[in-house]
Amino acid sequence: MREIKPVNNNGSIQLKFSVGGKRYSFNPVPGGQFTNHRDFKTTQAIASQIQNDILAKNFDQTLDRYRLTPKQPVQSSTQASKPQTLLELWDYWVDSLNLSVATKQHHYKAIRQQIIKATPDLMDTLWLTQSNLGASTFNQRLGYLKRCYRWAVSKTLVTSNPYDELKTRRMYAKSIKPFSSREIKVIIRGFEELAIHYAPFVKFLLATGVRTSEAIGLRWCHVDFDQGFITIQESLSRDWAGNGYQRVRKETKTGSSRHLGMTDELRLLLWSIKPPKPDQDSLVFTTVQGKTIDDGNFRERYWVKVLTKVGVDYRRPYTTRHTTASHAIDQGTPITGVAYLLGHKDTRMVMQTYAHMVNRPDLPKIPL
Incomplete structure (x- = not known):
């Protein structure tokens, strides 16, 4: 095609x-x-x-x-009547950003739904500070609201920014528990016995550490058996403007591409599932019916079932990514190399997440 x-x-x-x-x-x-x-x-x-x-x-x-509906011109602050509620102000600001449909339907929509439910006044902040939000979500939404009000102040729609006075909530680092070598073997064996169709998909996630959406979107044109590498340059991510199950093909999260050299095991794995004459645009991993994999359905119908059956403590499928990174660090891969494998632009995220695993010293020998 x-x-x-x-x-x-x-x-x-x-x-x-x-x-x-x-x-x-x-x-x-x-x-x-x-x-x-x-x-x-x-x-x-x-x-x-x-x-x-x-x-x-x-x-x-x-x-x-x-088709997109024609864009409606946003009124300037001199034309627009001053908003009386936070919802009115929020809509003014979001319209001024000229966002794509997909972007508007994600975080912006979630915050708008919370505003609709709370119906706060223009300068009320209690609806946010008293909300039962986790620290990460609270801090994220506070950041959006601060930007909204800074824009409103610059447009003389409000006289001050009440959200600038609010402090972010303290976030505690989550304990990452990658799968051990024993757990990897048990999980793979479980899929081979209970959900054989998805065993190659799980093996690929563990072997490469790619994001789930990147594995879901991998096409045969990205697999080069002759030169022995896989190109990760796009993903099939959730279409937040759709019904939640549709996916849209887009560039990787960081907008970069990377070439992952195949190990002998990975090459044999992909070769074993390769059709005789594959359509280069067709997906490497699909559902049993040949459709696009939905990560939510996969997790609920197969992942949870297999981990429970084989007796492995539940961790979400994204833990396969942490597993690849932690095993790479244990095997001596430099931090710069781990960052590249994971598709990060620099080592900052890797150091924040895996610093406790790098150059761990042994306890001193104390006579007891």
Whole structure:
């Protein structure tokens, strides 16, 4: 299947492609310009969604699912009446950011839903400070609200920022418990006995340490048996603008790509599941029915079942990533190398997470 890409149509952006012999041509971003970076990126995301729907046999022939509504001009502060509630102010600010649909449907929507439920006044902060939020979520939402009110002050929509006075909540480092070598063997054996179809998927997660969405989105064109490496450059992530089960193909979390050299075991694993003549755009790992893997369903229906059956203390599937990193450190891989394997831009995150494992000294010998 040919990749769908935005094309320049006299300055505007169009998507042109064929499905089942029928040709389609339309502008998914009304008024969008080919030279506008945001419009171009939005169109790329929509193109990926169309391509994914075609592969999943879920293509909307009316194209309604892929069209954005025309952007409504945001009133300036001199035109707009001053907001009377936090909800009004929040909507003013979010509209001014000109966000993509997917971005707006994630953290911004979650905060808006909390505001709707609490119905706070414009300068009330108790609705947030008295909420039963974890420290990480509280600090994240406080940061958004501080930025919202700083913008409002600059636009003379409010006279002060009440959220600047609030302090973040203390966060405690979570104890990371990677799977031991014994647990890895037990888990793999459990999948081979109880959910054989997903055994290669689990082995791949453990062997590479990639993000779950990166493994889910891996295509055969990313696997180079001749040169012996796998390219990780995109993922199939949850489409927060959709129904929660749809996924959209996008770049990796850090926007970078990396080449992972295959071990002999990993090469044999991928070769064993490779179709005789695979479609290069088809997914390497799928459900039993050949559909895109949903990480939530996989966790609830298979992961929990296997770990319970084999007697391994539950940890979420993301622990496979910690497992790869911790075993790499134990085997002497430099921190810079671990950061690269995990797809981090620098070593900061690796040191924050795994510093306790690096160059651990032995206790001094004390005569007892």
